[in-house]
Amino acid sequence: MTNQGPEGGSLAARIERLFQIVRRPNGDAYSNEEVARACREASGESFSTTYLWQLRTGRRDNPTKRHLEALAQYFEVPPAYFFEDGPADRIAEELTLLGALRDAGVREVALRAVTLSPDGLGTITDMIEAIARREREAAERQRTEQRS
Template sequence: MATANEPNATPPTLQDKINVLVELPLPPEFTSDSLRSPDSVGERVRAIATAAGISESLLNALRLGQRDNPTKATMQKLADLYKVDPAYFTDGALGTEIYRQLRLLQTLAEIKKGHTPQLKVAFRNHFELSDKGATTALQMLEQLRDLEAQHQRPT
């Protein structure tokens, strides 16, 4: 799939959108210590289905593209779980924009630490920055991190 920043990009499918949610960390209020970071896709699907109050088989069917017609109630439960607008699951500009933002969060969650080339690419692509602009933005974030770390140290 082309990136969402490209004018002729293919819009994300419902399957794409569900898979992004499956890859994102589960909101902390819906996890127990044993499920904080489920490793396998199966464990993640089970944890999401349980937290959202939907069946695991339905979530798997949506994730695999075997179903593409969830009920409004299913979309609302998933939207509530991830605190996104239910329009995320529909076609249209808002759903595509939310998808684009969640993909950025996904990239940031995968990278997490350090100034890496992947983080620079994610910033450049998401915010439509030049290479120099992405480098400058990351340097500013590193300075902010360092300032906050100084303020959090015990005196």
């Protein structure tokens, strides 16, 4: 496994990024306990809250493939996110988009966007830009009308 990448960072940084960006619909972070429990159930192997904390903080950095697959499944990212710098960098960018969309209240759309191609993500960006432009124009018209 590649532990360091230009953008992907260490395994701990990659896991922490998932916790920071992928949130509950109400915006709260998932706890180590609930993620560890789900990973235990998904992998069929031991996966304690302490072990997850150690992975998040870099105190442990050599998890099994099944543990990483369980984490990937929980956070809905491909397992390559943990293994390869190129995909990790791309996914990190997509996670940033996911965070921005989550903050805008459209988490479900963001989760679907994670699997889109760069062209698909570009189309979404174009649509957002067009909507934002229309809203700015409408706000400007409203300000103009209020001044009259």
